[in-house]
Amino acid sequence: MINKAVPKLYGFYFNTVSVFSKEKAGKLALGVFSYPRAGKIQPFQNEFLDTARKQKLITEEGFIQLYHWKGNGKTILLIHGWESNSWRWKYLIEPLQKLDYNIISIDAPAHGASTGTDFNAVKYSREIKKVMDLFHPEIVIAHSVGAMATVYQESKNPHTYLEKLVLLGGPDRFDKIMRGYQRLTGFNDKVYHGMDDLLYKYYGFHISDFNTADFVKDIDAEVLLVHSEQDAIVSYKSMASIAAGLKNATTYTSKTGGHSLHTPEVVDQILAFL
Template sequence: MSNSLIKIIGKSLNTISYISPKYASKKALYLFAKPRQRRVINDQKSFLDSAESLYLKHKHLNIATYLWKGNGKTVLLAHGWESNSGRWQNLISKLQKLEYNIVSLDAPAHGNTSGKQFNAILYSECINVVAKHYNPHIIIGHSVGGMASGFYQKNYENKELEKLVFLGAPSEFTGVFKNYVDMMGYNNKIENGINSLVLERFNKPPSYFSLADFSKEIDTKTLIVHDVFDKVIPFSDAQKIAKNHKNATFISTKGFGHGLRNETVYKHVIDFIQS
């Protein structure tokens, strides 16, 4: 979305908010939860075609899953915002050489999974459906996929899960919302309206949805990797999570950005899951 379009949308909804604040807030929340269409590109498609594909059902969603069979422990991969399972190709290639059994899912409204709306809570529910089917020993999540993986483990307490990996994961719903409000230039009416809609929809305020707070209740051995210069998710989010998690290893990187698609990062991940 271009800066000029962002300004137009922000100003338009601000104007509407003086007439109908709830409508403007609903529209703003809808736009926040609607990823831009992110089709699987040709290179990713040929890679994903090498896996066994299976669709699992959750509510109105058909969840696309991919399986690369191996003789070792099962690793479940959860990608981030406006991405898909193809983003894991390099890591999957390394895990295959170590004979891991590898599963990946496309998030709601991403890749080949159906739906038009996305949030970390719904994503965590989808992870639960996939985990019940494939019984992973390890879950690796990037960005909001890491947040959703943490939400999953806090809410469902999978005792069979041995390890978690959070790569560039956000900690706070409030922080994510605040960044969105600032980017769009929304006024206080819309900001307060969004918070009220979250409370109405989930029976909890946005401040409740904190991976840092949830981490206090997660016993699973966890690796947290975050780049100091991440321009998407602040490094301080990882520091909050690590501070509260009693069974976490925290590794900071420099220069790998938010994507963390780097040989050094892959080595950290593999060393952790093999330890």
């Protein structure tokens, strides 16, 4: 009951504020939406992450934590999703190390050991671009909103050295996510439009404009899309929508993993694709 009531209380608060100021209500709602409540590194995760060479990439707002497991093969960049961190790749990194890949992983802004308090796909995309420009990965593997941010930056700044791209549980349309947030909390359309105006003001796009399915059209790399029908976070239909816009796409429906897709079945499919 508490878990169901708290989002509705937020929505009631946003709606009340919107009576006086649409902009302020939108700012409050966007702030709550953009604040990750999980994803910081837990003590048990440090043992594995300490096996990497750690670096910090300085940004305008602090730093991004990088992890490097050195190998002699092609470079792979790993991009995690919402409320996660680089530890989520542990069971993929271990078999990749056996194949001697050169592995880079990052903690997103406000996640893991990176600094920051708020997060969104555009902010994430800027940091992904910096890391790609630094390490020139031939392969990128990204999960959930990390997949959306990766595709967005690639549409704006294509990297010719990118050969293969793996997108796990990636959402196709940002408005689906935001409408889901609206249903969860119960805020009104005035609040929604307040958020939309702020996103356009600060990032130059409206909610309805930010669509992975549109961003993939100019990607030349081979792409593997993995999704599960049991995904309760991102619609399974997103995979087909994204695949339709790609030049060279392979799709795989996982029987395990739900949204996390963090299972041996998925690892096997990624390794086969690579």
